[in-house]
Amino acid sequence: MAETPIIQFNKVTQTYDGAGPVLNNVSFELERGKFYTLLGPSGCGKTTILRLIAGFIAPTQGDIFIKGKKVNHLPANERQVNTVFQDYALFPHLNVFENVAFGLRIKKVKGAEISRRVQEALEFVNLAGYEKREIAEMSGGQRQRVAIARAIVNDPEVILLDEPLSALDLKLRTEMQYELRELQQRLGKTFIFVTHDQEEALAMSDEIFVMNAGEIQQSGTPMDIYDEPINRFVADFIGESNIVEGEMAADYRVRFANKEFQCVDRGLNPNEKVEVVIRPEDLEITSVAQGKMEVVVDTQLFRGVHFEISTLDEVGNEWLVHSTKKAEVGARIGLDFEPEAIHVMRLNETEEAFDARLESYGAESHEK
């Protein structure tokens, strides 16, 4: 990347109190002005990354850079980074204006400038006119916006958001997803958002980092991660997947479920063991004669927009199908799919090798 990364981690390992590492040799570079999401199950180290960037803790090993400057031990208040916490951490005894003004008062900014900047921040989050309101009189979504105003009033380069939507009900949560994304684009600042909700990550991010057990498993755009997961963990964590064991037969040919299929993957070794992913929405129900694979319908659920149909092939693999067509439980049916719907994962492939391999296939062949 041409520009100096806004944030860079270089082989960062973090250990708390002599226990095993909660971050293991993590490296990445973030660009200015993008919306990044750290996504992963509870305890995988997402918040630890935020705390290292904010300066609440220093790395056990490795280096952290902000705008090219090493900041391993730079105090939090000297970093151009602000955090929006999960519970917003607002002061209940102060009104909206004073909550947003708090950091500026500590920094002894002049009164007139405080007024101007707080006003600007509140306008930015659509809370102009709410200055005198008590926090207790604000709704969940409004409190969220006060917390964001309090972060942006300092004009930071980077805003860290630690599961900020998790306290909201589903409808408000969806509204705030749009709002946050739109706010980030208007501000043009780097946002680093932590969540364990894959739908939230897919909807909001320019780039997602999928984490597991203190490591980044894969990084990429939401579409990259969804269409081309690097391994079983990522494929399972993002969306619903059918994942079965298979082996390469030759270039563009892969075997699974006792048959050989055309795929778009090449450059793997003949007979190499692989894992094969097909998304449920890429499987189409048809007659046995017309299908590429013969299966028996095991269960069927109506999900409103589609039927969720669980089927079994002759070797006992389960194939979940999302279909607008109904099937009969117990019926023998055919499943049809395009060669591009098959995603082949090598076992234990590094992210670098994986990216290079996909790149070598060319964009057209791997696009659905």
Ligand SMILES: Nc1ncnc2c1ncn2[C@@H]1O[C@H](COP(=O)(O)OP(=O)(O)OP(=O)(O)O)[C@@H](O)[C@H]1O
């Ligand atoms: N101060 C601490 N002392 C000891 N262990 C800690 C400390 N903070 C976090 N941990 C441990 O480090 C691991 C990673 O925690 P972290 O908060 O980064 O995970 P997370 O992915 O943000 O999880 P969650 O989604 O549950 O917040 C966990 O096993 C946690 O118990």
